[in-house]
Amino acid sequence: MWSAPAMAAVMAAVEPAMDEADGELGSWRVLRLVAGREVGTRVRSRAFQITTALFVVAIAASVLVTSAVGGGPSVRRVAVTAADGTQAAAIGAAARSLGVDVEVRTYADATAGRQAVLDGDVDALVLAAPPAGGAAGTGGGYRVVVDSELGDSLTSVLTVAARQAALEGQISALGGDPATVGQAVATAGVAVTALRPQPERDSARLVLGLLAGGLIYISLLIFGPVVAQSVIEEKTSRVVELLLAVIRPWQLMAGKVLGIGVVALGQLVLIGAVGVGLGLATGELGIPAGVAVGSVALALLWYLVGFAMYALMFAAAGALVSRQEDAGGVTAPMIAMILIPYVLGFSVLPSSPDSGLILALAIVPLFAPILMPMVIGIGSVAVWQVLVALALTLAWIAVLVWLAGRVYGNAVKRSGTRVALRDALRAA
Known part of the structure; x- marks a missing residue:
């Protein structure tokens, strides 16, 4: 709600501006005053401060916990x-x-190896087992000593190694050269020709794109209705009648959208800076810093565009009613339009990053x-598609500026029952 000092400041500053024959300076001064009032009110709000702190802490904690818990594959240690x-x-x-990180340590004898297993220095002691009736090292497999269990990954590694050792033992027994056979086996492979090759997708970029879209979704869902609630608040308290006596409806609406947008953008920039900064510092965001910063910058650009679009619609919707209880009915269509792309993006993109839909x-x-921030982050969109989407x-x-301004100007002074959209679009 507008305080008495804020009202007095607007009145005092607007009256000289009105004498400037509607010059640009007068309009900009009014916009600054209205936007400044919104910025000050929102930033001083305890709810805004707590919400911002919780977002920052949640993002930082998720990055740090992921880094601590999942900081790369564990190294398995084997003694021979x-x-x-x-x-x-x-x-x-x-x-x-097999893609398993194994470190092999050599000990003097089996006794020292067993002690290393008991001390926890290694996960297993591997001893070459001679075949029945043969000499050691000719392919009898392994005898493995562990403290309690071997584990699936290490079992697979040692099984493959034992079979390779058995194969080499049989080759030697038949008079062949194990090294020559091993080289031939190592160089053999499968050449695949894809008729419709799919571009490789970086999982880190997928996560970054989905997070960018998710944060924009949350911010629009929080601050969009705030615009409508602020309009209804001024309409209920009749403050809007005093303000519109000295400033134009479009100036009040534009200043409100600008002020709340600055606060919302500041919160999003802070959250993005903390998340990306920690992700790059810990290595969890395994992409170049330039790509990460560029994706975030484009996401913020799209947020500005999206907030301007939705805030205009929320402002016009708020002007149609006079009670906060009725706000849900007029803002539901905008909330649905915010929810639908979020649900579609999170449902489809993880499994199909190149989805035509x-x-x-x-x-x-x-x-x-x-x-668009989602597919930009993933890297599955062409530049021309981004430019077309931005132009549209x-x-x-531009159309909404006229439509929302007309609805707001014709409906914001009407109190009592809900104003029909058709009536609000008509000339006052």
Whole structure:
């Protein structure tokens, strides 16, 4: 609600501006006063301060916890004896083929290896088992000593290594060269020709895109209705009648949208800076810093465009009613239009980043502010599609400036029952 000092400041500043024959300076001065009042009111709000702090803490905690808990694959340590040292290379090769990080340590004898297992220095002691009736090292498999259990990943690694050792033992027994056979096996592979190759998608970029769209969705869902509530508040208290005696309806509406938009953008910039900064610092955001910052900058641009579009609609909707209890009925369509692209993006993009449906909807002005940052972050959209979506959205905003201004100007002074949209669009 407007305080007496704020009202007096607006009155004192507007009257000289009105004498400037509607010059640009007068209009800008009025916009600054109205926007400044909104910024001051929202920033001093305890609810805004608590919400911002919770968002920042939640983003920072999620990044730090993910970094601490999932900071890369764990290293499995395996012990071999000096006598079985030739098995180290086979175990290492098997680990690399399976994508398991294994460190092989060599001990003097089996006794020292067993002690290392008991002390927790290694996960397993691997001893070469001679085949029945044969000599050690000719392919009899492994005897593995563990403290309690071996684990699936290490079991797979040692199984592959043991089979390779058995194969080499049989090749030697038949008079062949295990090294030559091993090289031939290593160089053999499968050449795949894709008729419709799919571009590789970076999981980090997918997460960044979805987070950008999610944060924009949450911010629009929070601050969009705030615009409508502020309009209804002024209309209920009859303050709007005093303000419109000295300033034009479009100036009041535009100043309100501008002020609340500045607060919302500031909150989003703070959250984005903390999240991306910590993600890059901890290495959890495994993409180049330039790509991350560029994606965030484009997401903020789309947020500005989206907030301007939805705030105008929320302001016009708020002018149609005179009680906060009726706000839900007039703002429900806008909330639905914010919710639909969010649900579609999070449902489709993780499994189908190149979805034609999402790319088509991302060009639609009402859906673009949420979907376009998602596909930009993922990297599945062409530059021309971004430019077309931006041009269409700006054109729709230009139409909304006229429509919302007309509805707001014709309905904001009417109190009592809800004003029909058709009546609000008519000339006063």
